[in-house]
Amino acid sequence: MATSSEIRAELAHPVIDADGHVLEYLPAVEPHLREALGPAAFDRYRSASSPLQRIMEADTEARLATRTPQSAWWGTPAAASDLATAAAPALMHERMDELGLDVAVLYPTKGFGIAGIADDELRAGVCRGFNEFYAATYGPYADRLTVAGVIPMHTPTEALEGLAHCAELGFKVVAFPEGVTREIPEPVLEGGSPFLLPGQRHWFDSFGLDSAYDYDPVWARARELGFAVTFHGGLGHMPTGSFTSVSNYSSNHVGSFAQRMHTLVKSLFMGGVTRRHPDQGFAVLECGVGWAAILLNDLVDHWEKRRPEGLEALDPAGIDWDELEALMRRHAPDLLAAGDDVRAGLATIPGIGVPPAERDEWRHLGASTSGELVDLFAGSFYFGCEADDRTIAYAFSPANHDGFTLRPIFSSDIGHWDAGDPAGVVAEAFELVEDGILTEAQLAELVYENPARLFLDQNPDFFVGTPVADHAATLVDA
Structure with a gap:
């Protein structure tokens, strides 16, 4: 079987990893946190116990009593070389040819949850501190490695400040949480909606439809600064979603990223974000693409029957x-x-209900044909897919409405348990071609064209100074 480096040597195009991971060496992060927070806030941050750490350390009895879901355990590789590769940028940089990768975009691990810190001062300071660590530590290896800066999103104002700080630090990629947990202003604690949990006090804001804030200035500013908008699950507060088992992490993990991003993508789309920002790329990571094909087909079916013209038959x-x-x-x-x-x-036969004040639920999209609706979706979203994901083929399925194709982007997940052997990830992706799941042209879209366009459409100079520069120049000119 050919190695990843051998496969890369035979390909006529680069391989871009759109989502690997770093494993932060925390003693090196802390000086940056102390500087960003100041002594008092840093001491407050250090003295506060981490909810994520408490969850990871809870025993079975405590989980049963509190219904605390089983979180990740043994979540990183045990091989010292693989741990060091994710923690030491010099080693990752040295191994890039062995890994079969030309360029890698990397995301946090110990930085998960920092955009979801409830305390405003700590959240902003911790994100600044981690970002300063990433910039200082990975900056010297920018010809092949780039780490995403984390943007807190509790308000548009703090997000705009985060974007400005990341631009000042020289980041080329920024990462957003998939949403923000907010308090319900007037929770109905008894006899409330059957769609809420009894006594529910919080809701999850996904930045688009019905958001508490207008985030359009954030998307616009990201484009002005040359940033694609990338969302990575786990950067903020983690909603329960599929994490319901108190004993089985695998059960919780299966489908969890797809479930989170399904909510986010639907919120952005139905809220008209892609219509108002047609030139901005939105990437949702580590979630696969099969569910997105189902979602878009389902959206078209709903639009056909529940757009204003379709409602006439239901009045x-x-x-x-x-x-x-x-x-x-x-x-x-x-x-x-x-x-x-x-x-x-x-009168009890029909299901009538009370119509909303505005009955056109598709008004934010302004689509008059199903083709326009598809373009607003397929032309804006990118979907992070790992190497062994056979459902990538769904992005190219002939069953898709209007013959649409989606934009999967190659995501190694190096540094985490599901990547397996880092040196085997590209070879694993090529097996999709050998097994007849993807054509070679579709593989090229996955590992090169789609991730390249995600970043080039916002920043034509994104790959300048990298091994991808000459190839990327042809995409810019195309």
């Missing part, structure tokens, strides 16, 4: 009650005999 004003009664008397007289007031009984 209860069009019910002919005399005809309905006649049909029921002819075909279900035994049912009508069950009540004293036939018309009142007939």
Whole structure:
């Protein structure tokens, strides 16, 4: 079997890793945190116990009593060479040819959760400190490695400040959390909605439809600064989602990133973000793409039946009650005999509900055809896919509405347990071609063209000074 480096040597195009991971050496992070927070806030941060650490250390009895989900355990490789590769940028840089990678975009690990810190001062300071560590530690290796800066998103103001700071530090990539947990202003603690948990006090804001804030200035400023918008699950507060088992991490992990990003993508799309920012790329990472093909097909089906023109066939004003009664008397007289007031009984048949003040639920999209609807989705979103993900083929399926294709981007996940042997990741991706799952042209889209366009469309100079520069220049000019 060919190695990753041998496969890369045979390819006519680069291989861009759109989502690997660093393993932060925390003693080296702390001076940056102390500087960013100041002595008092740093001491406060150090003295506060980490919710994530408490969750990871909880025993079975405590989990059962509190319904605390089982989180990750043994989540990184045990081989010293692989641990050191994710922790030491010089070693990762040295191994890039062995790994079969031309350029790698890297995301945090110990930085998970920092954009979800509830305390405003600590959240902003901790994100600044981690970002300063990433810039200082990985900056010297920028010809092949680039780490994403973390942007807190509790308000547009702090996000704009974070973007400015990342630009000052020289970042080329920024990472956003998939949402923000907010308090419900007036929670109904008894007899509330059946769609809320009993006594629910919080909701999850996904920055698009029905958001507490207008985040359009954030997306616009990201584009002005040359940043693609990338979302990585776990950077903020982690909603329960599929994490419901108190004993089984694998059960919790399966589908969890897809579930989070499904909510986010739907929120951004239905909120009209891709219509108002058609030139901004939005990437959702480590989540696969199969679910996104299902989502877009489902959106088109819903649009066809529930856009204003489709609603005409559903308007209860069009019910002919005399005809309905006649049909029921002819075909279900035994049912009508069950009540004293036939018309009142007939009124219980249709599902009417109370329409919202604005009945056009697709108004933020402004699409007049299904093709326009598809373009607003498929032309804006990119989907992080790991090397062994056979459902990447769904992005190119002939079953997709209007023949759409989606944009999967290659994500090694190096540094985490599911990457396996870092030196085997590219070879594993090439197996999709050998097994007839992808064509060579589709592999090129996955590992090169799509990730390159994600970043080049925002910053034409993104790959200047890297081994990808000459190839990328042809995409810029195309």
